[in-house]
Amino acid sequence: MTETTKTRVIGAGNGWRILAALVVGIAAGVLVSASGDGWRDPAVRWAGAIGGIWLDALKVTVIPLIVALLVSGIVGGARAAAGGGVAGRSILWFVVVLTLSAAFGGLAMPALLSFFPLPEQSAEALRAGLAGVDKAATAASVPTALDFARSIVPSNVLAAAVNDQILPLTLFTAAFALAVTRIDKPRRDDLVGFFQGIEQAMLVMIGWVLWIAPVGVFGLAFALGAGAGAAAFGAILHYVALVMLVGLGVTAAGYGIAILFAGWRLRDFARAMVPPQAVAISTQSSLASLPAMVGAARRLGVPETNSDVTLPLAVALFRATGPAMNMAVAVYVAYWLGIDLAPWQLFAGIAMASIASYWAVSLPGSISFVTSIAPIALAMGLPVEPLAILIAVETFPDIVRTLGNVTMDVAVTGAVSRKADPQD
Template sequence: MKIGPTWRVLLALLIGLLLGAVAAGTGDGWRDPAVRIASAIGGLWLDTLKMTVIPLIVALLVTGIVGGADAARQGGVAARSMLWFALLLTASAIFGAIVMPALINIFPLPEAAAAALRTGLAGVDKEAAASSVPGLADFVRSIVPPNIFKAAADGAILQIVVFTALFAFALTRLPEEKRRPLASFFESLGEAMLVIIGWILWLAPVGVLALAFAVGAGAGGAAFGAVLHYVLLVSSLGIAILLAAYVVAALGARWPIGRFARAMIAPQAVAISTQSSLASLPAMLGAARELDVAPANADVTLPLSVALFRATGPAMNMGVAIYVAHWLNIPLSPLALIAGIAVAAITTYSAVSLPGQLSFVSNIAPISLAMGVPIEPLAILIAVETIPDIFRTLGNVTMDVAVTGAVARRSDTPTAVGRLAD
């Protein structure tokens, strides 16, 4: 039986942690040299992944903002859809920033396991990352980059995001003949970066095994419990957004909960099996028809949702960054959380609607960097993204249809949204 790429990476994580845990119980004679070799291999693989983050974020953010502006010009339905997207994405980022620390306090990782894991991640330069978050006065000044090239060289992700967003909005004001060539350039740049990421992820089993071995050698068997704890807490954020979609359907679209739930069975089944909102689009359109949403509304809002709106993204991405900070015992100031919320809400427009492994690091790394959280642990967590990604896609698909109903209810287009009886 052929093993898919996702399962190969997960298997590499488990083997690496197991071998590392075994090595942790042996003497230092061969363990330390093995850890140094594994760290070098894993670090090289991680560096190749990190080098794509900034150009990919710039390319996709420009493409997302320009595409959204072009869509919004097409009519009131698109403009109302974009307003819903902006409000819900910001709320999602704030939700993640508030709820993940609360979950960590309510369901803490045992201190012994946390300490062991920090030992396993001892090679991560957490002080340098944490020091990148400025104080209040410096934070206000640091939002606008005086030199965008220096900001790119320094990895000042918040400055890069602000400049890129301003550039993209300015691009939308240019005439079509001047805007289109630049937009095409950034589309091509983003696609080229995704090709490179695909190549890098082809080598993911080797990189993940090496990094997991180094962590397992330092943390021992506690690493397994820490990873499981992470999966459960991050997945719970996706479940919360999924439940919030039913609230939007009931209050925004005025659909009876039971009727909405029945209509969502087919799209949710596709979402679970494919972990892709794009693949779920035909089923979502079918659910919208079953819920009596006029095609003039569904045919605009749902494709826009798939392209620009991932409701679970800000919350779950913030959750991952906060959890990594917890692992490494890095305190997060209110300014760090504000920076993370801003980047999480804005960069979600540029997120790629593909299965999670392809977009995991590129979506979360900017948030982590803005908050002063090292991104090295993301290379290990990518191996277990399959489970949280199921809840990401479920929440996204369900919220897409709910928002479509809410937009349609306030549209001038005739529609029969919201029968009174279930």
């Protein structure tokens, strides 16, 4: 993606404008609800229609974008892995950590919800506000073990795309991308160029949709506030706090890797990480934190030949907090809607969260939120409509996402470097 395209997309996804639309929308919905049914019902219908149109515009770009991103990401990762021993070991670490991160999110969020449940009165009010979300399809979509196994391989990939059967579609796309890495270079480059073109076009379209996001989010938030009342604010804060806790858990795991696998003392690692973590919190950008991460790695004794390979790869391919926090969001959506998740739904979500992390790289938070979490929700048989509300508060969890990613990037760099040292 060119720098100009990135700038247009990032500017279109201004998180603070969307957050303001959420707050104002909920507050307006609460006020209209208190004024009586004469105003409430027509206003909710119009607001819901406006929000629904915006949501449909956002959803229509998801499948083409994730297919294009996954093909580009897998082919690019395979090229990097073939480029040297350090690169190959780095990518192996990325795959292991991302998979464990997804499993952690799938286990941690249910545990947090059991220890810190949303007050029942608030939960009921919120479900009333989300009454427009159709749960019937969700209940019918819970697979048995046999159904789940049969659904993994699609008999018709186009039908899978049309029917939002996201897990089999993604597995087919991953297999196709791996096959692309085995064909001759000219044809491989042609195919990658084709999918990169789709990727850039979809990102521009999403940029347009996100530019009008405050209007859509206002409509959805208005309907939520009218149905749930002031309880909607408490539910949003409860969600933000628990998702951030999951992200902080992944950050803590980064310290564990630094101590156990990189061989660093906790005090030394914590001291070296202060500059890159400060940049991460202030910019919410792993790329902007890269120079400070390089400095931290050198202060910790990582050879330049290792850090100069692993850290750029990590910035390009590795989002350690993504699978855990994305899985946590999907589980919370089920909790909001009062849906009890079956084991196969959790398994499907963890598998999809692991895979989805590979196409979330180098995307602004607003875009990666949709393209990473919507497939997880669909794979679990959950509605994606609540995500349009939650995207408005992603500004705060995104701080924890970047903090954890930067911490894990340096920790894994140390682990790869120690493994590469023949004297260790």
